[in-house]
Amino acid sequence: MQERHPTPDKDTIAQLPPFERLGLDRITLVSTGAEAKEAYAALTDTSAWGFDTESKPTFKVGEVSDGPHILQLATPQHAWVFQLLDPACTAVAAELLALGGIAKAGFGLGDDKKRIVGKLGVQLQGILELNTVFRERGYRKDMGVKGAVAVLFQQRFMKSKKAATSNWASARLTESQLVYAANDAYGAIRVFHALGLA
Template sequence: MHNALIIDPAPGRQPFPEPMPTTRPTPSKEEIALLPEFGRLGLERITLVDSGPQAVEACAALRDHAAWGFDTESKPTFFKDQVSDGPHIVQLATLQHAWVFQLTDPACRDRVAGLLAEAAHTKAGFGLGDDTKRIVSKLRVEPAGVLELNAVFRQRGYRKDMGVKGAVAVLFNQRFIKSKKAATSNWANPRLSEAQLIYAANDAYAAARVLAALALG
């Protein structure tokens, strides 16, 4: 990894330098809508992991790579002061494949927690502050080697929150599709739908692609 901005959880330390002036233009929603579609992973390149033995295999495959795209999903909350017990899903992806871990099985949870705690592997994504807080609360582990891609773009002169759609548009001149229906679906469901798997996996996959394009992975 080259000059990557890693979130440092140590108290009293500044995780990032001061951002550069935001002078680079970012595409609008209307401009992004006109772009060709970003090529997403299909089900043949997505593995659902919901047991300890499956998690052992997935972790071994992921450890062959220095950097992963990273995201989580939680069952949405609909009422004021309602507390989420997420994350229910953790997604990790390479440039070739994505693994969607369900956290119902205790052995699977333990394997995922151990994987996220490994500082030797970069875990890159967008808007990861809430994700990491929920992981700490649920899995009792502090994710290490976490790279907030919004911060990288901010350092490079773009607006504060680029997001995956903006990043894909800027780097690939393509449109990343996110299903609102899938985003707000029940991620605690024991049986995830194909649409949920594709949504979750591709959030992590797109982050892996962006990381590689930024030459940070």
């Protein structure tokens, strides 16, 4: 019988020292086709990325999101935040997600996958749901990036509620949006490496 491990609760996590996040100096905003090509060259130089998306929240009953509006991909050194507004930029983002041979690791990716297939029309390759890895290793509940960082690094991963529910479809993203989005993907790639999956 496999050993079961407890998932740390909010109060336990709140006591931990903060996880060091990426600052703006290690985050690249990608909004044009030319910028996307540069990001493509840098990203395809590595074998695994942290992966996440953001969509503008829907507040009305029955309102359907036309997201994702943002795609985040990260290495352990840097993160790229793609705005899916310019068709040329979106086409490169789709190409990256369809690439085989590169692991794309993240948390709670079921919804992201459905939306990406719907919006970008690509079949995603190499998607790795990190919650599944934790379940296979004896953790009962979905970990999410906060739980995973607490377990693996004994640190507290900070997330801004304000940024989480902000308008991700905006043509001008704020600094706090960039930091929030980039670090979701960065947290995932750090967890991927800490689990020995590379």
